Amino acid sequence: MDKIRNAFVILEVVIGVLLIAGILIQTPKATGLGGTIGGGDGGLGGGYRTRRGLERQIYYSSWVLAFAFFIVSVANIWFSSHTG
Structure with a gap:
């Protein structure tokens, strides 16, 4: 049973x-404070742009x-609590 627990931990890492x-x-949509306020790309919306290709x-x-990660973490917790 320790092998399964170790596999979960390694998979989680x-x-x-x-x-x-x-x-x-x-790539952040708006870089820095200027992009957050609205000066990111000069347009309205604070630098919003669509994701394309590799970025998407x-x-x-x-x-x-x-x-x-969530599923493996829950499975690890469940398995650890049920195997003692």
């Missing part, structure tokens, strides 16, 4: 590192990794 990397490499893939992959 791997997914966590991938999730952190995926979030860090995303990284964005959706981050959501999938976040969901996978």
Whole structure:
């Protein structure tokens, strides 16, 4: 049973590192305080733009990794509480 628990922990760490990397490499919609206030791209909306190509893939992959991390974490907690 310890092998399964160790596998959950390793999987949780791997997914966590991938999730952190995926979030860090995303391009922010508005950079800095100027973009937040509305000076990001000169238009209204504070620098809003659509995601395209690789940027969109990284964005959706981050959501999938976040969901996978949640599921593995819950499974790890459930498994640890039921195996004593």
